[in-house]
Amino acid sequence: MNFDDSFDIAVVGAGHAGIEVAWIAAQLNMRVALFCLPDVAIASMPCNPSIGGVGKGQIVRELDALGGLMGVLADRCAIQYRTLNESKGPAVKSTRCQVDKEKYSALAEQFLAQSSNIRILKLKVSLISRQCTDNYFIISSDDRTFLSRTLVITAGTFLDGKIHIGADKFLGGRNMHDSAPALNDLFNNVPFVKKRFKTGTPARLVKSTINFSNLEEQISDPKTRCFHHQNANGERFLRQTSCFLAHTNDVTLQIIRSNRERSPLFNGQISGVGPRYCPSIEDKAFRYPDRNTHHVFLEPEGLELDTIYPNGLSTSLPKDVQQAFINSIVGLEEAMIANYGYAVEYDVIDTTFLHPTLEHSQIPNLFFAGQVNGTSGYEEAAAQGIVAGINAAFKLLGFAPFVLLRSESYIGVLVDDLVSRNVDEPYRLFTARAENRLFIREDNVVLRMAKYRKLLGLSAEIDFYHEKFVNNFDILFQVVSSFTYRPSLQIKERFIRFNYGEIFENLTMAELLRRSNLDPVSVLGFELVENGIFFHSDVVAAVATTIKYEGYIARNFVENMRFDNILRKKINWQQLMLSNNISNECKQRIGQERPETFLHLTKINGIRPATLAYVAGTYC
Numbered sequence: 001m002n003f004d005d006s007f008d009i010a011v012v013g014a015g016h017a018g019i020e021v022a023w024i025a026a027q028l029n030m031r032v033a034l035f036c037l038p039d040v041a042i043a044s045m046p047c048n049p050s051i052g053g054v055g056k057g058q059i060v061r062e063l064d065a066l067g068g069l070m071g072v073l074a075d076r077c078a079i080q081y082r083t084l085n086e087s088k089g090p091a092v093k094s095t096r097c098q099v100d101k102e103k104y105s106a107l108a109e110q111f112l113a114q115s116s117n118i119r120i121l122k123l124k125v126s127l128i129s130r131q132c133t134d135n136y137f138i139i140s141s142d143d144r145t146f147l148s149r150t151l152v153i154t155a156g157t158f159l160d161g162k163i164h165i166g167a168d169k170f171l172g173g174r175n176m177h178d179s180a181p182a183l184n185d186l187f188n189n190v191p192f193v194k195k196r197f198k199t200g201t202p203a204r205l206v207k208s209t210i211n212f213s214n215l216e217e218q219i220s221d222p223k224t225r226c227f228h229h230q231n232a233n234g235e236r237f238l239r240q241t242s243c244f245l246a247h248t249n250d251v252t253l254q255i256i257r258s259n260r261e262r263s264p265l266f267n268g269q270i271s272g273v274g275p276r277y278c279p280s281i282e283d284k285a286f287r288y289p290d291r292n293t294h295h296v297f298l299e300p301e302g303l304e305l306d307t308i309y310p311n312g313l314s315t316s317l318p319k320d321v322q323q324a325f326i327n328s329i330v331g332l333e334e335a336m337i338a339n340y341g342y343a344v345e346y347d348v349i350d351t352t353f354l355h356p357t358l359e360h361s362q363i364p365n366l367f368f369a370g371q372v373n374g375t376s377g378y379e380e381a382a383a384q385g386i387v388a389g390i391n392a393a394f395k396l397l398g399f400a401p402f403v404l405l406r407s408e409s410y411i412g413v414l415v416d417d418l419v420s421r422n423v424d425e426p427y428r429l430f431t432a433r434a435e436n437r438l439f440i441r442e443d444n445v446v447l448r449m450a451k452y453r454k455l456l457g458l459s460a461e462i463d464f465y466h467e468k469f470v471n472n473f474d475i476l477f478q479v480v481s482s483f484t485y486r487p488s489l490q491i492k493e494r495f496i497r498f499n500y501g502e503i504f505e506n507l508t509m510a511e512l513l514r515r516s517n518l519d520p521v522s523v524l525g526f527e528l529v530e531n532g533i534f535f536h537s538d539v540v541a542a543v544a545t546t547i548k549y550e551g552y553i554a555r556n557f558v559e560n561m562r563f564d565n566i567l568r569k570k571i572n573w574q575q576l577m578l579s580n581n582i583s584n585e586c587k588q589r590i591g592q593e594r595p596e597t598f599l600h601l602t603k604i605n606g607i608r609p610a611t612l613a614y615v616a617g618t619y620c
């Protein structure tokens with residue numbers, strides 16, 4: 001058999017996961033083939049034109065610190081920045097930006113094309129098999145065939161994709177884009193355990209037909225920190241623009257409710273499981289019958305594009321119903337639809353078959369990342385991409401697996417949840433999934449990621465930046481811990497003048513920052529300047545927040561360690577099957593999963609709290 005070319009790593013899919021695989025693996029000196037469907041733009045955004053958000057902003061920064069692409073691309077294409085949850089505390093504070101989606105795709109392709117280790121192949125992969133002699137993967141597309149030592153599948157929503165708009169059903173990975181073969185047709189002779197998930201998107205509106213004058217404007221926040229750590233604070237590469245806030249009303253929801261039987265989600269036409277945390281407007285209308293108003297954020301898709309993404313109106317209702325409910329909203333009375341909303345059903349794999357490296361446990365050198373693993377969201381996809389990319393390269397280089405701990409990163413939480421839980425609906429990350437969220441914050445990402453980045457052995461500008469940051473953090477931490485205010489008359493007056501409260505005895509700067517009425521970041525910034533001490537504002541923010549929450553974080557660590565010890569306890573699942581204290585339903589699930597540890601038991605879907613309490617009392 002003749003082959004067109006051979007590679008170290010082949011990546012099927014150039015979406016948000018695939019580009020991170022290719023980018024990091026190329027830096028690790030791997031020869032990478034990046035396959036993508038010819039009519040689908042690289043790193044395209046089929047849903048909202050934004051990067052970041054609660055739990056996701058943290059991921060983008062972690063990815064950036066590891067050397068990923070997403071933060072760099074987002075900053076270069078951002079047209080509006082916001083800091084979410086600013087008043088709710090540092091654990092849940094996250095960055096989000098709107099991006100120009102066309103520029104984002106173009107820039108991603110430009111970055112990848114510049115790497116001499118990456119070959120972009122705009123071909124539809126139709127069959128994958130294994131060469132018997134040396135276990136290379138054979139990747140076929142029409143009349144061309146390629147060889148690769150490892151393979152990463154990042155095919156998004158395309159595997160056996162089926163689109164729904166009202167009663168219309170047709171094959172497609174996205175509206176107006178072809179689907180790809182089903183998972184079990186793509187692979188020759190490998191029967192994967194697969195599931196069907198579903199996701200949806202709203203109609204796109206013609207911007208020039210919207211009346212923005214009655215809507216609340218949300219301007220770009222000049223203070224929001226860029227995603228890429230080396231970009232200066234407040235640096236902006238493109239003109240900034242606004243989003244607008246609209247609301248659904250009684251009429252909107254009445255139109256939707258009166259068309260229930262025409263909704264593919266509710267009339268049985270769609271069987272795939274949808275995302276609980278990104279519900280469609282039909283879901284909201286039927287599941288919350290008492291609520292008649294919901295936010296609709298009108299988000300521009302680009303600076304020159306005349307389309308608006310109405311965030312909150314995801315739907316697969318028929319076209320006439322979409323038009324009617326959209327026109328019932330104040331500001332959208334005359335709005336024309338550029339593209340109709342739709343739902344898509346697609347194949348995903350059972351991620352409990354994956355190792356924490358994202359390699360398949362039964363098929364060596366085969367990795368999966370992104371939406372094909374049952375996740376939802378660009379950031380979740382990109383995070384898995386970097387993990388799979390590093391591990392695919394490390395495997396070939398003979399290095400130890402690269403695994404980020406869930407106690408130290410959101411990427412760790414995501415991967416751990418995927419490989420240890422039976423994900424039965426599209427998975428998205430949010431802060432409540434992280435036990436250590438007070439520690440894994442946006443401001444200290446460099447501190448948490450520097451040691452992992454070092455493992456890559458890629459000496460680059462980014463590593464020098466990390467080293468400097470960590471050193472400066474340590475120095476400032478010492479300064480703040482030892483700097484002492486003495487209760488002289490002058491200091492007492494100063495404390496009153498700046499609303500710091502009273503001072504009766506010696507007080508360190510760290511103790512001052514912990515006072516509950518003070519914002520530690522602004523107080524530390526001010527005090528340093530007053531005392532002629534200068535540090536980068538990112539270091540100041542990380543030190544101030546760390547000091548303020550030090551006590552809570554330490555307590556949290558102890559609790560988590562205690563809990564970890566309980567989770568690691570061995571259990572005897574055969575004995576549990578005989579117990580009278582466990583329901584038959586739980587026994588059935590235990591029999592299927594055969595958990596060896598208490599941790600495994602806690603992660604089985606449908607295990608009741610009473611069963612957990614009984615097992616904990618018996619074994620832990």
Ligand SMILES: Cc1cc2nc3c(=O)[nH]c(=O)nc-3n(C[C@H](O)[C@H](O)[C@H](O)COP(=O)(O)OP(=O)(O)OC[C@H]3O[C@@H](n4cnc5c(N)ncnc54)[C@H](O)[C@@H]3O)c2cc1C
Nearest residue numbers: 013014015016017036037047125155156180370371377381
């Ligand atoms: C309709 C819709 C609605 C969505 N709604 C939301 C939402 O509400 N919230 C949210 O967070 N996320 C949403 N998403 C998800 C978000 O778009 C994805 O999570 C993210 O893009 C996944 O990235 P990925 O890299 O896994 O896949 P994608 O970005 O989809 O990329 C898949 C890649 O695989 C390639 N490909 C597939 N099959 C083949 C083949 N056989 N040969 C060659 N190339 C192939 C494609 O060309 C593409 O490059 C939605 C997606 C869609 C389609």
